[in-house]
Amino acid sequence: MNIKIDKEDWKSFPKVTALCIGNAKYFGGGMKITPTADPFSGKFEVVVLQDFKWYDFILKLQKLYKGTHLSERNVSTISASSIEVEELIEHATNTNGSIYVQADGENLGFLPRRFLMLPGTIDFLI
Template sequence: MRLPAGRFKYDLAILAELASFRPIPYRLTLDDGTETRVDATLVAVGNGTSYGGGMRICADAVMDDGLFDVIVVGDLPRTELIKVFPRVYKGTHLSHPKVTLHRVRALTLDAPDVTGYADGEPLGPLPLTARCVPGALRVLAPPAP
């Protein structure tokens, strides 16, 4: 979507997707070998707190702790999704009983006929493995005014 701009674009996209959306059966293999199978509305892997439009999907993530936050939103009815979705802008969705948080160094994510994305760009079909590599990226702060 090119229009509208900003947060409203994401809100409209979610509503458009809800019409035909069905939960997806995911298999997550965590770095400790634990395998979880879950029908999920969303699986998000991040080491930063926010996604497009200011959604705090991984609200408690710490960029330099060497861990990914893996947020799994379980199978929610559409009416419940519509109620929970606005909470992502404050990060309060994490307290919902169908939202699970895992903190891992590595994760393999698999689901049938699903493409994995990173920062809005397609990576390829699942399964995909992500590894958090501490210190791999040097981030420079902007100069003080």
């Protein structure tokens, strides 16, 4: 997967299992997947899980729910106000459009996608 953060150069992440973009800490029934996200910061927290196997999710499920997974060797986090994501095309084979994208359980289609933070767009009552 190729990811561009805040209009910087593209970075390649060859074995992405999951890419989570959030401006709040929790999703998926209480999973604290983006633990340092703050809805008032004006930035997304981007968490990349790389080369996770099915058993990694089982072994690390407690860490994913507690938000303590960021210290794992195959987990990285980035703060950003804009993110562009596209498929990593290897060996000149065009596979664009094969990676499914969803937001809060809703279908957004397939990559490529661009996400842009619009600070102050929604008012919160606390």
